[in-house]
Amino acid sequence: MKNVYGWLLLTPAAILLVGFTHYPAVATLIDSFFTTGTVVRPSKFAGLANYASLADDPIFWQVLRNNLYFAAATIPTSIAIAMLMAIWVNDRLPARALVRMSYFTPTILPMVAVANLWLFFYTPQIGLLDKVGAMFGAASHNWLGDPSTVMACMAVMTVWKEAGFFMIFYLAALQSLPPELEEAAKVEGASRWYYFRRVTFPLLMPTTLFVLVNATINSFKLVDHLFILTKGGPDNASNLLLYYIYQVAFSFFDTAYASTLTVVLLALLAGMAIIQFQLIEKRVHYR
C-alpha cells in the first residue's frame, strides 16, 4: 500500500498507453489469427491461414520489394546529403542563418504539401521537369505514370524532404565538437578530407545511428505522398507496405489480412532496429 500514490500518479498515462498502444498492438496480433468477421459469417480462428495467403500474395511481395527499394534509395542518400549540408552550413559563411533555414524549410512542410509541390515538378508537359527538358530538346515524359521511373521520383522527393531534418541533428553534433580538434589536426598537417575521415565522421557515429534508425522507420512510415501523387499506382509500382495495409483495411475491408500485414511490418521494423543497434553499436564511439 506504500506505493499507492505512485500508482495513482501513473494511472492516467498508463490508461492512455494501454488503451491506445498496447491493447491495439495485442489486438492486431490476435486478429491476424482470425478470419475477417462479417454480419453473416462471424470471425473464427484461422490459425496461420492469413500468413499462408500473405506468402502467396504477389502484391505483398511487390510492395515489400518496393519498400526495400525505397529504403535503400532514400536512407543512405538522405543521410549523406544531411551530413554534407551540416558540414557546409557549420562553416563560417555569409548569410549562414539564411542557408540553414532554407535547408531546413522542407522539413516543416507537411508531406501532403510537399507532394503537391512535387506534383508540379513531375506533371507531364506543363511540369517543371518537362519544361526544362524541353529546353534541351528532350521528349515529354510521364514521370509518375511510368512504372520504371515512379519509384525514383518518390525517392528523390523524400530525400529532399528528409535531408534537412537530419541535417539539424548533424549540425547539433558538429557544434558540440570543440573547434580545437580541427585546429590540432591542422597544425599536424591534416587535410580537410583526412580530418573528416579520421575525426569528424567517427565522432558523428552516434548521431548517424540515431538518424539511421529514424530514417529506416520513416521509410516504412512515410506514405502520405501516395495519397496525392499515385495512390500506389501504376499497377502497384509505387505502392508501399503501409499504404497497402491502408488499402486492405479501408478499401477492401479485409481487417484480418490487414492485421497480418501490420504484424509483419512491425516484426520487420523491430528486427531492423535490433540489427542496427547491435551491429553498429560495436563500432560507435559514445562519449
Next chain:
Amino acid sequence: MSEIVLEQVTKRFGPVKAVDSVSFRAEQGKFVVLLGPSGCGKSTLLRLIAGLEDVSEGRILIDGADVTRLSPEKRRVSMVFQSYALFPHLSTAENIVFGLKVRRTPEEERRKRLEHVAEVVGLAAYLDRKPQELSGGQRQRVALARAIIAENRICLMDEPLSNLDAQLRHGMRVEIRGLQQRLGMTVVYVTHDQVEAMSMADRVVLVREGRIEQEGSPEELYAKPATMFAARFIGTPGMNLVALADGPGGAVVRGSADTLFARGGNGLTLGVRPEHVGLVEAGGIRGTVTSSEYHGADTILTVKVGEETFLVRAPGQLAHPPGSAVRLGWKPGMAHLFDTASGRRVPDGVL
C-alpha cells in the same frame, strides 16, 4: 636553428586590437613565457605564431624565413592546446601518432618513436586507453607527447597546466621544463600564472591589453619592474604601490608625516615588495596594523600608513594584534619609484 621573431605584429578582430604591434624574439632552445592577465591577447599571439589566425599587420619569421602567410602545417611547429584537444575516440597511442600518420611516416618508425615518447612522458602503461579514461595529468601528458613526437624544434603551449590541481601542476612544471631542456626545443608558453612564468622561463614577455609591457629574464622582471603594472603583476602578493605626497622635509607617504627622502613626492608612487618590508625598532615610517594573515611559513601583515596600506610579508608567526603600532623599513636598494601619471619607472638614483 629554430628561432621565432615577431616584427610589429598586429591582430584586429573587427575594431578590437587583440594584439597591438608586438615585437619579440624567441631564441633557439629558450623557454619564453607569454604572461599577462586574462584577455590580454596571449592566446591570440600564440595562434598567430601557429598560423591559426591571420596576421593583420607585421611579419612573423621562423628561422629567418617569413612565415606570415604560411599555413599551419608548413610552419613545422607543435602546439599543446589549453583544453588538450585530444581526439576522444582515439586511444592514447593513436592520439600521439596522429600527426605521423597524417605525414605517412612508415609504420616501423612510428612504433619506435611512439615507444620512445611514451617512455619520456611516462605513458607506456596507458597506450590503449581512451582520453576519457585518463586523469587530467595523464591527458596533459598525451597532449605533450603528441607535440613532441613530431620532433619539431618549436613547441607552442597555451596554458597547458591551467586545468590541473596545485600539486600536479608543480610536478608537470618540472617535467615540461626538463623535457624542453633535454630536447633543446624552443618553447613559447602562455600562462596567466606568474609563479609558472617565474619558475620556468628563460625569458618572460609580460603582455597587457595586446601590447608588451615588459620583456626580460624573470630576475629582471622581479628586480626592476618597468611599470607599475609589472610591479603589481609579479610576486605573491604583488608589490606595494603607495602614492607619495610633498611633506615638510621631503616626500612622504600620502597622509603620513615621516619623511622618506628629501625631494618632492607629488605625482610619484613608491613601490616596495612585501617580502622586502621589515618591522624595525627605530626609524622607518610609522603605521598601524589592521590585520594579520597567517600563511604557515610566513605571515602577511596589513599595515596602514597615512592613507595608504602596505602588505608586509614576515617569516614565522608574528604577535601583532590589529591596532598595534609598528615601524616599517626596507633596505635602500629595495624601493622603486614610478611616475603615477604614466605608470613608468623613474630612473634609479633619485632615492
